[in-house]
Amino acid sequence: MAWLKTVSVRDSIKAFIVEVDGVVSVDASVTKFRDAILKFTATRESEDGLVQECLAGVFATYPGAKLNVPAITSMTIQAMGKRNPDMTNPALYGMLTKRVGEVLKSLTGDAPELPYAAERGPRGGHYAKADQVVAPVSAV
Numbered sequence: 001m002a003w004l005k006t007v008s009v010r011d012s013i014k015a016f017i018v019e020v021d022g023v024v025s026v027d028a029s030v031t032k033f034r035d036a037i038l039k040f041t042a043t044r045e046s047e048d049g050l051v052q053e054c055l056a057g058v059f060a061t062y063p064g065a066k067l068n069v070p071a072i073t074s075m076t077i078q079a080m081g082k083r084n085p086d087m088t089n090p091a092l093y094g095m096l097t098k099r100v101g102e103v104l105k106s107l108t109g110d111a112p113e114l115p116y117a118a119e120r121g122p123r124g125g126h127y128a129k130a131d132q133v134v135a136p137v138s139a140v
Helices: 009-014 026-045 048-061 069-083 090-106
Strands: 116-119 125-128
Touching: 026 090, 048 069, 048 090, 048 125, 069 090
Parallel strands: none
Antiparallel strands: 116 125
């Protein structure tokens, strides 16, 4: 079956070859390969576990605070970059921003098992449910 055919090593190498004026540029080819490796690494490293750990770290740094999505995203990506310096590559920022947003959205809601909630409005933002103080109910 044609769709099960494996890619040969020769074809794999061709994918990264950069020619300048008909001559293979080793430096440009290595740069192209390095960029592909960095994107692959970022994709793999940005698995849910790492993102969740870094999100939890951000909220632990600011207990009780309500944070906006751009701040959460930026601080989470910084924390991920501390664990893997290659993730600080600006070319990966868009992909990492999207991934952090997806994970944050999946962990935010009213369900008791979700660790985060969000409020809209002037004093709104995302917050860790565990950090919120519950006002005592007065008996009237």
